[in-house]
Amino acid sequence: MSTEAVKVGLLGVGTVGGGVLKTIRLQQQKLSERLGRPVEIVKALVRDPGKKRTVELDHDLITTRFEEVLKSDVDIVVEVMGGVEPAYEYVRALIEKGCHIVTANKELLARHGTELIQLANRHQVQLAYEASVAGGIPILGVLRQFLRTNDISSVSGILNGTTNFILTQMEQAKLPYHEALKQAQELGYAEADPSSDVEGWDALYKSYILAQLVFGEALPLNQARRRGIDSLHLGQLTLAHELGYRIKLLAQATKAEGGVQLSVSPTLLPLDHPLAQVQGADNAVQVSGNIVGDLLFMGKGAGELPTASAVVEDLAYLLTQRFSPHPLWRERQGNHGVGKEGTWSFVYLESTGLQGTPEQILHFLNLGGVSIAKQRIQYDWANVLRIGVIARGFTDEHRAALQRDFGIQTDVFPVISRGEEQDILGAKGREVDGKEIHFGY
Amino acid sequence: MSTEAVKVGLLGVGTVGGGVLKTIRLQQQKLSERLGRPVEIVKALVRDPGKKRTVELDHDLITTRFEEVLKSDVDIVVEVMGGVEPAYEYVRALIEKGCHIVTANKELLARHGTELIQLANRHQVQLAYEASVAGGIPILGVLRQFLRTNDISSVSGILNGTTNFILTQMEQAKLPYHEALKQAQELGYAEADPSSDVEGWDALYKSYILAQLVFGEALPLNQARRRGIDSLHLGQLTLAHELGYRIKLLAQATKAEGGVQLSVSPTLLPLDHPLAQVQGADNAVQVSGNIVGDLLFMGKGAGELPTASAVVEDLAYLLTQRFSPHPLWRERQGNHGVGKEGTWSFVYLESTGLQGTPEQILHFLNLGGVSIAKQRIQYDWANVLRIGVIARGFTDEHRAALQRDFGIQTDVFPVISRGEEQDILGAKGREVDGKEIHFGY
Structure with a gap:
């Protein structure tokens, strides 16, 4: 030696x-x-x-x-x-x-x-x-060495431990966003200036790196769809949960026809989805290959030792390899990551003015051609009306009309669907009669 | 080219x-x-x-x-x-x-x-x-290349898709073992002769390979603790579930003082344990390293394409590497994998004769120095009494005495504990008075 x-x-x-x-x-x-x-x-x-x-x-x-x-x-x-x-x-x-x-x-x-x-x-x-990327999980090594024969269609996951910790705290302890953030800061999970984490930048950087590694290309960062958790509130998490979903900050790199899509967004995952199980500061990455199917990798995403483990393992591995040129990265303009037509979204409606009943509001959506798979309605003590629907076909025109006619604020989130969602109202343009509307509350 | x-x-x-x-x-x-x-x-x-x-x-x-x-x-x-x-x-x-x-x-x-x-x-x-091992999950590559600097203390997991499918069916569809097995055979998940899977041999082979790879040694196969799922019945799964656990066929390779322990056994996992989430024919491997912490790898454990993916990825990887000698394997006599003292077990008691009330039986255990953390009691229509307890200190003498005095059949399974179990009866040898016993039903 x-x-x-x-x-x-x-x-x-x-x-x-x-x-x-x-x-x-x-x-x-x-x-x-x-x-x-x-x-x-x-x-x-x-x-x-x-x-x-x-x-x-x-x-x-x-x-x-x-x-x-x-x-x-x-x-x-x-x-x-x-x-x-x-x-x-x-x-x-x-x-x-x-x-x-x-x-x-x-x-x-x-x-x-x-x-x-x-x-x-x-x-x-x-x-x-x-x-x-993903702390101690050796995801890059796996993708570079052991999943090279598969065609990978997407790499997605929970890549930011800070925001996952905050979301877990909000959901489990019923804390508003700012209190959960404060707790994360006190425990050392979030920095004094948490913007890179809570605005989704950190997760976007990581999914950019994953995209380059897997697809050999990525969108320029400023073209990716990025939304953080800083405007999320507890009512949204609660309604999503009642509808059978958990909101996670999901980062996705997906191969699509127009190029590689990159997105980071609070996203609804079915409660039994493997990524919905990821609690606290853990990270998880799901890789979909055409031969191997779906693989999931989970572990501690941050912290002194898990990240140090990746650094030192990487260092040792590097020293046992001969030099070979790193595959080049390239940036490519492309598909901006707009959701596919026909996919289901979580539409969150909130109104303090009570300018309409839930029946009227849902009937309005139904007449406007919006398909609704599931819905939950909540009033709180301050007479705030909150409606959460799993909907298809909701557009900016609906959003504007709801604001104008009912004084309703709207927020829309992507949903990872199990393909089980079905239109319960049978929305077919204007054919549906109001009396056919059934409410789930 | x-x-x-x-x-x-x-x-x-x-x-x-x-x-x-x-x-x-x-x-x-x-x-x-x-x-x-x-x-x-x-x-x-x-x-x-x-x-x-x-x-x-x-x-x-x-x-x-x-x-x-x-x-x-x-x-x-x-x-x-x-x-x-x-x-x-x-x-x-x-x-x-x-x-x-x-x-x-x-x-x-x-x-x-x-x-x-x-x-x-x-x-x-x-x-x-x-x-x-583990179908399309590149677990061996990860352990050989990317977790070499960590000291690994254990590699455990659900390594047999057939038995996990059977257990999932038993639990979800409330099927007895033989019907779930038949279903697995009809769907092609189990072979006509299922003995290698259901007797735990297949999982044992895999955990032997993992042990050799990670620890450079393993027990001879005939010294490993091996129990399959072929004698499990629905009542055991149901009681375990009521106690907050799911029974999985867990394969473990653990570094212990006396050498490497190997075991395959139906094992109780807390319902929120990551390995308890693994459903159907999926596989999952959990690796515990001293620096990286716990990592979990999940994917399809069997089937035409996932396994073929591993074969072809392996073939391509091999062809890009120069020859270097494979680290040697060795077999070593050692610790037979007997459970540590002081760990909690699931003790399942079944009696058709009704020679004692649940109170008498639990009192008997308590007097005999058995600590009990949780208990559930069931009678079915045929007057079969089933008791499930999470217990500590249960020995073969207790087993023999229960058979002799109450006509009770006993079965004991290991429990992966979250460290939350506490003796609810305060068993301190013979000091506890019968009146202090509280029942959870």
Whole structure:
């Protein structure tokens, strides 16, 4: 066994960086056995050297100047500082110097991956990023190595642990959104500025990376359909649940005729759908292949050690592989991810003015050609009327008319259907008589 | 691109073999792109050339004589005939000739893997067997490539689709075991002779393979704890469900102090446990690593195409790798997998004679030092008394005494606990007074 250690530089010693240090120390023997030589951290870039950390760090290793990492004799650099700048400049400089890169930085990849991959190929270094998607779940490795013969039609999942934790809390503890968010922040699941998580950016970056890996292309980020959970409220979750669904922040990358579709949206999943079972900060990814069928991968999506596990496994795997050029990524304009016609949606109607009865409102929709599979109606103590319907054919014109005629606010969410939904009202344009309408409450 | 095809021989054109043929034809373009040359089946060994198949086969390819496969110019042979003989002789001969082997044959590997791996290493050929465990789920690849830095403490799961289908049918349709089995046979989920599945052999072979792969050792098969579902009855499933658990045929490979434990047994899982959600013929594997935490992998565990997917993905992966010796397997005597002291079990009591009231029976257990966390009691129309308890400290002496004093038949099953079980009766040897006993019915 050679005694020359693998020299590793570390950019960032926050939560994940601390976990990487701990993991390399704890699993040193396994790493040495596998690689034939030990792994040694030789330089760690931090912002604040005085900050208290959960992991001990030799003072000689710490630096606040990137140049010291760059000029040190590192073979491979782990980038876990997050954010685009200055990570982008640092990673570029390191690749140009011939360093392999292991990164957990989804935003960096989603914004500059296309270019960084070309640069890495040109300099014959490896760029590894298993940790950037779904924490400790080795989903990228599986897709790159073991699902290459299948035609993959979609990769979807719950890719953001913070928002899944918030949704789980809202549903289980009947908390309004802002209280659940506060709880997530207190427990360290959400950051002080939670916008990247709750606005759906984080999940979008990850599904962009999945799309590039699986389909070799993705939409430019600004063309993807993105909606977060920050405008969701408890009434929507409750009505959805009564209708037999759970609302999850679902990220989807789907191969469609017009190109690859990307979307992140609060989405209704049937309660017995595997992704509806994913609770708390867990992540799950569902892959649909034409030969293998549906596969589901589930695990901890974030946190110090699960993400560190992906970083260190990635690092070790990289060191056992010969260099081969990374398949190129490309961005392509395309289908904006508008829902297919004829699919069912969850239409949520809310009115405080009580300008119409539920019967009138549903009759109005029915006359307007909207098919309704299921409905639930709630009044609360403040006389707020809430109607949730699983509907088909609901358009912006219906939305405008409801606002105008009944003072109703409308919100529409996609539904992952089991194909069981049927029009219970028999909507056929204007043929249906009001008396035929049956209500489920 | 070289035009020289990869020449593949096929041993067996049954369900999986037919799926492999279909997959190679359907995915030919993807395979060629990945491998740089096409994949061609050059010989297929069948037992009955006149048999009707769902896949067309050129007559020139078919043979009933293994010698013709052996002397043909194959690079790689896919063994999907199943069973130990004559597969064992054929695979040996092919390895000795220098052929790579892709097999889905778990029994062959569990009985002769140790030796076949040595033989393959000696002849520098690869032995690939992703398809032998959990159908299309690439669990072996993940464990070999992407979870190598973690210390894995256990790999457990639902590894047999047939028995999971039967259990799901029993539970959902309230069918007795034999009717659910008959249904599984009619639907093609179970074979005419279902013993390998329902007696737990199939799941044991798979968990043996997982143990060898993850721990580098396993118990000899005859030392593993193995119990099938063939003696389960509906009353047990129903009582378990009322107690908040679902009975699944759980296969476990666990690293323990005395060595690797292997067990297959109907086991109670809390209803919200991820493995309790696995319905029908699906498979799922849960891996526990010290850094990554728990990961769950779920998918179709059997059937023509999911297994064929694993075979063809394995074949393509193998062809992109340079030869490296397969880590050796070894068998080691060890811990027989006896349950740890202090763990909770499901004790099922059944009596037709009514020689005691439930109160007397539970009081008897309590006096005998058995801790009881939960209990459910049922009488049916034929005056059969059934008691299900989640208990701790139940021994063979209790069993014998219950038989002797009350004419009660007892059955005990392991419980995967969430750690929430508590002794509701406060059993402290003989100190508890009968009046303190509270019944949950």
